[in-house]
Amino acid sequence: MTAPRFTPPKHASYDVILIGGAMYGSSVAWWLTHLGFDGRILVVERDSSYSMCSTAHTNSCIRQQFSNEINVRISQFGADFVQNMRRHMGDDPEVPNLPIQSFGYMYLAETQAQADNLAQAQQVQADCGAGTRHMTAAEIKADYPFYNVDDIIAGNHNLIDEGYFDGGTVFDWFRKKARANGVEYVANEVVGLTLNPESTQVTGVTMATGQTVACGTVVNAAGPRAATVAAMAGIPLPVEPRKRFTFIFAAAERLDRDLPLTIDPSGVHMRSDGLYYMAGCPPDDDMAVDADDFAPDHGIWENKVWPVLAHRVPQFERIKLVNEWVGHYAYNTLDQNAILGPHPEVSNFIFVNGFSGHGLQQAPAIGRGTAEMIMHRGYRSLDLTSFHFDRIAQGAGFVEKAII
Incomplete structure (x- = not known):
């Protein structure tokens, strides 16, 4: 493996430095410029090919089928x-x-407890204007005769604004428009953060190429490497890389x-998935x-x-694996x-x-909200405070039952 070819930043200080330039780094960067932020913005990306980031390996799906209203609203936006990009x-x-x-998600329940959770989630979604149907096994079979539902009690399905989209193109335009609006992107790696004596502010970001640049705000957009970046500021973060396997297959029938x-x-x-299945x-x-x-893992x-x-x-008894x-x-x-x-303590360090798999579909709304937080110290559109780091420090989890 060849050594990375890094480039140094052009300036000695930036108003915002985003660590990670894939979907979230680019979404936040573009939203900042779109909403009128007039400071200097730097995006630092260690893999300028983006070939190993989560954005490159996503299945690019979007759903409104969550059990918590704010997650529904985020995906609706x-x-x-x-x-309407x-x-x-x-x-x-x-x-x-x-x-x-919009082939929709079909959640299947094989126990009464699972069916009850789906029915409750469907009501939350309906209250938000989503088109989710709570279906009996017989209704599922009538709409999709190919399913075996002998062990299924119920399901939820939504055919409106729910399915697959071209997430790679959304990312490309976030990045392209951010750069056109003056955001500086560098191929480099953040290897250290400097805090003030009180440990209340990040004052400097050190690059693999040796420079330490001053910063106003630091945004941790490092994906599966987020805990490594947070640790540079002395912050424990419960985020870790976990494998997810994807298979493309052809069906004889x-x-x-x-x-x-x-x-x-x-x-x-x-x-x-087009001519195939995923x-x-x-x-x-x-x-x-x-x-x-x-x-x-074959x-x-x-x-x-x-x-x-x-x-x-x-x-699907007669299928052939095409890619993985x-x-x-x-x-x-x-x-x-x-x-x-x-x-809550290092106040210019933003998460x-x-x-956990929801990132691509949530990037437009959360990129916008994060830009609002940086610019205004509060939200102007969706209220995202339920997701703030404070709950991590308190060990108080955010309840969302529709996790895949």
Whole structure:
């Protein structure tokens, strides 16, 4: 492996330094410029190819099927942003509006407790204007005859603004527009943070190329490496890299309609993917891994995923694996939800971490909210204070039952 080719920043000080330049670093950077922030902004990205970041390995899905209202609202804004990106980005005719392939999520319940949770979540979603239906097994079978629902009690499904979108293009435009608006991007790695004597402010950010640059605000947008960055400021952060496996397969007998993004009670999920189908899951031993560990586990396909696919969709007994990859969740071990806002003691250290698989779909709303927090010390759109770091320090988890 060749050594990274890093470049130094152009200036000795910046008003905002974002550590990590993938979806969240670029979203926050663009929103800052879009909302009128007139300070100097630096984005530091250790992998300028972005080939190993979570953004590059995402399955690019969006859903309103959460059990907590704020998560529903965040994704509703995300759906609006994706489909009206040109308007949000100043009516630039080069910016595309992107479709959402709205085959929807299909959550399946095999126990009464699971069915009750789905019914409660559906009511929360309906109160927010989402189109989720709570369905009996017979209703599921009528709409999607290919499912085996012999062991299913109920399900939730939503065909409105829920499914797959082109997350890579959203990221490209966040980054492109941020740079066009004057944000400086450097290929470099943050190796240290300097705090003032009272440990209440980060005063300097040290690069792998040797420079220490002064900062007004530091944003931790380091994805699965977020805990390493937080530790540089003396802050413990319960975020770790965890592997997630994705498989692309062809079916000898194609289904006669789209396969919703099906959340099987086993923990395996599956969906249509153009001419093919996609499936994924966590490992059975879901533990932290090294941030550079993307080694596959071929036994997961044979022993875990394929048997579930064939059970839930009998036509998938004859399938062929076409491609596979491993990505990382930036996994919040406390409650699997975002960690946002300023640190209560190191007040200019801002978190956008711990999304645990929800990050891409939440990036438009949370990028906007984080920019608002930096500029105004408060939110002007959605109130995201439920996700603030304070709950981490108190060990008080944010309750969200719809975790994949």
